[in-house]
Amino acid sequence: MINELMIIIFAPLLAGVLAWLLDIKGIREAIGVIGAAIPLAYLIQAYQTLSTQPSIQYSIALAGFKFEFLLYQINWIFAMIAGVVGFAAVLGMVSTAKDSYEWLFALISLTGVLGVFLADDLAGFFIFWEVMTFASFMMVLKYNRKASLKYFLLSVFGAYAMLIAIGIIYAKVGALDFATIQQVLYQDAMRGAFGTDTLFSRNEMILVFGLFLIAFGVKAGMFPLHVWAPDAYSETNQSYTAMFSGVLSKAGVYGMLVIYILLGTRLMYEFGKFGAAPKFGYIIALLGGLTIIVGGLLAALQEDIRKLFAYSSISQIGYILVGIGVGTALSIEAAIYHAVSHALFKGLFFLIVATIIYRTGKTEFKDMGGLAEKMPITFAMAFVAILSLAGIPPLVGFASKWLLFEAVIHENMPILGGMIFFGSAIGFVYLIRFTYAVWFGQRPTDLDDTKDAPLPLAIAMGILALLNVVFGIAPGLVAKELNKIFGKEVIGGTIYELNLGFGRYNGLLITIWLVVGLVIAAIIYFLGAKVRKVPVTDTYQAGNPVTMEYNLTIRRNFFLPLKETLAFWLRISFDRLYQDIGKWIEDLAETMRHYIYNGSVQAYAWYLAIVLLILALWGV
Amino acid sequence: MVSQSELIKEARENGMELLPLDKDTYELFFGPQHMATENFSIILKMDGHRVVKAIANPGFLHRGFEKLAELRPWYTNIALLLRICVPEPDVPEAIYSMAVDELMGWEVPERAHWIRTTVLEMARVSAYLFWIMGLSFKLGVYTAGQWAAAYRERLMALFEELTGARVYHIYTIPGGVRRDIPGDKWLRQLKDTVEYIKSKLPDFDHLVFENYITFKRMEGIGVMDKKFALAEGVTGPNLRATGVPYDVRRMDPYLLYPELDFEVPVLKEGDALARALIRRYELEQDLYILEQLLEMGPPSGPYKVQDPRLKNLPRFKVPAGDAFAHVESTKGDFGAYVVSDGGNKPYRVQIRGPSIAHGIRVLEQLLVGARIADVPVILMSLDNCPPDIDR
Amino acid sequence: MANGQEEKGEVKEMTGAKWEREQALVQKILEKAPYAEGRVRRERRIEFKVPADRIRDFLMTLKENNFELMLQITVVDWLKEGEYELVYQMWSITHRTHAMVKTRIPRELDKARMPTVKDIYPVAETYERDAHDFYGVYFEGNEKMEMPWILDDAEQGLFPHRKDFDMLAYVKKKYKILDRFDENKDNYVI
Amino acid sequence: MLMIAVKAFLILLYATFMGFMFMGIIRIVTARIHRRVGPPIYQPILDTIKLLSKKSNITHGLIYDFGVIYALGATILALMFIPLGGVSILRAYGDLILITFLLEIPMLGIMFAAMSSGNPWAGLGAQRALLTLLAIQVPLGFAIVALAEFYGTFSTYEIVMAQQTVGWSITHLPLLLAAIAYDIVLQAMFGKEPFDIMIAPGEISLGPMVEFGGKHMGILQIQHAIALFAETLFFSNIFLGGAVVTAFASPILNTIASLAVLLIKQLAVLMIAIFIGVIFPRFTIDQAARFYWKWPTIIAAAGAILAAL
């Protein structure tokens, strides 16, 4: 039985395998793009279906398991993120992918992430989760063994954690599909509220929550578990990283939502509330807040363009976690909105990075500079992405960030409020570093023949940039879909306006007035005398003549003062935390392996198969 | 319209290789067209905001004084040499005059001694006020700077009345001074001015020298120790800030200084703050010396030597020989070495400005590792005076 | 006072026992550096004459005898004798005494070479650059000798402070102004 | 539509003019403290006219021009959202967060323009400007959080209206703390000592501004004037009670009266900034960051936590 969900999930996989088998230049690219376009097309089509019926269902029985898939509003949004950004990333790979190996695993990981989003039972969820992890691990392995090892270790750690949690739930509930689990746990919470014995004890609940938090936190790159992300994100094909960071990390975020959906009521009952937020959510939010700060500060101190955006990615995921953690309808909508916008602008950023690396072959800031003149189209895209990430109205980054601010601060959470304020400033900071080092300043002479972006990358960037602008000017487009999740008007207003009752934001109005302001400024500008272009050597050098032999741009250690200010904290987080946790995790993984072999037989069998496959390929 | 790529193309056509030096660092030209280093240039190799390497580039004020002095008669040189130290032009006048006095074997009259000492001390006070102005402009507390410049104007007016000029006095000449004190009114005015400036010192303390932020900015910046300072020929307040009580006025007394009572402040930290505080304290001491001088009153007698040879100045000859004289300026040990071959012009005049030691090697070494914000502070705390170096 | 060893040190008797402290100091130094001549000029001023090749030894001796500061290296161009006189101006804070260390080297540019003393007195590096820029004395061992110093490109290598540098002719040529030189006078008119 | 355009134009004109007057006042008051006469109050206007009338200008590329234009445009945008007595046009959308962001955006435009010149001094200035931004963001964020939590709304206009009944914000302890922190932040926003690290003429020769000349600088002068007006106005509105005068029958009289009240409050804010500015030396950038992350943050966080309780 072929259902559209089936096609959505498996089309990329099929295309990937085909591309790998055929391995003919030109054809494999076409197959890959088609493979990524099919899910997108079907997802767009599903929008029509979803407006008439609440969900699309599909189930398949395989090897004694019954896998359930369900498409409804909330995971449609996530799947759309995957579809759009995945498509853009695959388009970018047309230019940057080196061989069919990359096509295979990139498309498999797209399948994996779509499967995670669409799965409606924990078994399927876990399997696709592993498929996704495995495929992305293979992508990293190809480029950097060490980075992939770190990623592998932490991912396995997370997978174990999830497996145990699923095991506990299965042992208690006896079912793996979401609906049953949700119902049982809800009833359990009710039972607890009436004072009768509960199915899960308090400690079990803490354990399950903790394990899921670790499992999803690893994937999302949450603060103490983020260490794999910078290396893994940077040491792979950068077009793929657009998907890796834009979509795969969203699987972790989606997992956090799954915690809410499945365990939310039960956890809320068990631990109570902190202010407006559930206590368990507050933990997520606090960790998210720390993630914003740590990721942002570290991003500002990076010397590698890919690392900068990897850390930036971590930082932005922190926002989403804060929103999810606060746990009100508004904040969860804000978080999902930010997930959308993060996927859009971060996907765009990584495509830009891919273009830069593709064209210059350099990754470090110190080798770049003055590329704006040489790559105007890419720079225009970067400009949109920068404004969007920095949260500048009227782009999508501001709309989602604004929603998050309002949602968090409205719930009287000053500490979280301070954290996200800091996060927005640090966003400015590392973006300026990127802008200055790559686009502006003195251009090293060896970059003099750099060309602009190749067509597929340009198209991919164009799609994402356009969406950045459209969703920024008309934030209501997204908000309308988000409102459908809760079935009520959490975010009021029209398609141009977001109205929360205690705050309003109108994208169109801001655009109009910004244009008015720009026109006024431009009139003043054009009334003045004509301008004459001068080279970079004809600038203020305290009166001294300079030539191009001198370095006129701060290429390295741009934020050295910040580094010095934070020297105390950096010592802690870099030297001890980074390595000790790494070592600790290695040890723990070792112990855990002995421990987990006692687990559920079926899960173990599945797991063994995957490990064997990994090991087999590793040997290759 | 010349774009960067065209420049590069042109360079390549001419066979020039255009590759930046070292991409880890960048070059920053600090001066001469910069508010912190007037007429002086430092080429900084920077990493982030830290200095990795500094090269001092002097010579923007070089006029070849030492050569010019060999071509001008003995007395005319006074009008030339005082331009070596602009903030306190009386110092080069005094050392040159003292050296010539020694060559001539003249006993300078008491009154001339008194006037020379007073003028030197006034110059010291005005130079210290000028330095306070510079320091506070570089630190950003413009108010103190403006006030210091305003108080300095009072001394300028007194100088003008005494010598006829505001800046270049051409007053101390071999054998005495060029003209007598205008009268008692001038002395009274000087007394008033000294008292006035003394009463204003607490303002500077509040704004600059006792300010929390000043301490933060200057503490532990540009530290030198005693051994380093001596090896590098550091003199004056900069040396005293490292714990060496070397003051020419005490160690090699000249003029009236043996008879005067003053302290030589010494601190041992050797950082920018210590140097600044030493100067602040010396300003107080200088005012105290001026008070003593005024209490003493100018001795009666002639204000310059009575010598028949002075009738015809262009033909004035100095016996062959050489002499070294030095005084304590606000910057340090300011010396002159004068050689005569018996002619009507000096055979060789060498002026030793203290900044030639402070401004080149010491500066280059103190700047390494400093933040860009510390560069003006270190420069100012060394009280580097470019004309000293360039001559 | 160790008067017995005068035949080596040869202290010139300027005035009797007026400057005993300085006399003793000169004596002490000359004991260690018998190749030098020394005398007391006046109170707190002493002078030594040293052969050019022993200058490093002598300055080391001075440094051991607490002459902490080097104030300047002066070059005097004695055109008639065809010699440069290098005067190392030293100051001792301990003895409160100024010492001139004079040495003579030929003034021909290729022969005007001196060993550097920058390892003894680091500040000498600056003074040596100065002397090189204006007089062409080459200090061997000072790696900053060729580094641009005060003089600009045009004057570098002309050594303008040498007595035989014709400044007027140079100025006329360089700045192309004749108005002040029209009087056809050799001497300067003040 | 036409009414809105006329209103917007008048607001812009008023803000620009008063901004220039503020700049003049800063220079005069500073001069008087320096015991000087100082320039005439209209001096900044003359400066701007002169800069705009320059007969030759330079550029370093498109972004160099656009950044400057963008800075002014964004400032005008920010101005429109801040309630100005009874006459603001977009005050319904005058969200605290939005305005806070909009007041920071012009800086980004200036940084873009400055950096595109490729001048190392401008790079140093950008580095300093951004770290200052990062440093002030923490206390600023807490101050804004305190306000929003105290009043339960993000609308600046509603906060102004609420203050008419409950009294000025600074009469409440949590908001007094927030106001103190915000005032320290304003010092950096105005670019006055001890936080004029970004331009620091004695250190980095005006930093980001070093390459601007002619009409670019003229536009930035206008931007500075409007920003000065907008920042003081924002502070007066959210902490000093704004101005809603209804004493007169005529709406025009009411408007004029409320503008006058606002002007007095703005001048008070300005004077505090000037007086602090003239007596302090400049911090270095790392010291400033440490300072901001210590005392103002503690004060503002205390305010925010008190407001949340």
Place this chain on the structure above:
Amino acid sequence: MVDWRLFEPLFEFARKRSLWIVAFCTGCGGIEMPPLMTSRYDLERFGMMPNPAPRMADLFLITGYVTPKTLKRIIITYEMQPDPKYVLAHGSCPLNGGIYWDAYNAIKHLDRYIPVDVVIAGCMPRPEAVMDGIKKLMEMIENGTADGWKRYRENYEWYKKNQDELFGEGWREREARRWIPWLMDKKKKEK
């Protein structure tokens, strides 16, 4: 685009009352700049203020003698200033060499290399004299005779020729490259 001739008097007024000085105190006259800027003479009354950046400055105060090394920087800085720009030479030395008339390292006639609008004689001129010179310059701006920037543009070849004669052709590059060997000492040793 727009005919601004109508507003030219306003512009001239603004130019004359808002002279920003390049912070480049060449020579010894720099010592008189602080008094001029501070309370005794207070040039800010006339809207003058020192400005570190040449790009936004109008007035170049040559305060004293000019050495060739400085003149190179002066020319670079002067060319950076946007038109209209004015040069006020301060003291006898830039006028004709003054006391350094026979010095090998002092420029004798500054106006051969850059156009000078007003020259103040004296060594050194009193602040009052400088203020008088500035007043004269203001008058000249008002009646349009302060046209040094125009002369520089029109006679650029002549000025360029004089500069090149003094420094030799390609002096900018030569001056810039002068320090490179000393900045890259590490690499030099490797070679």
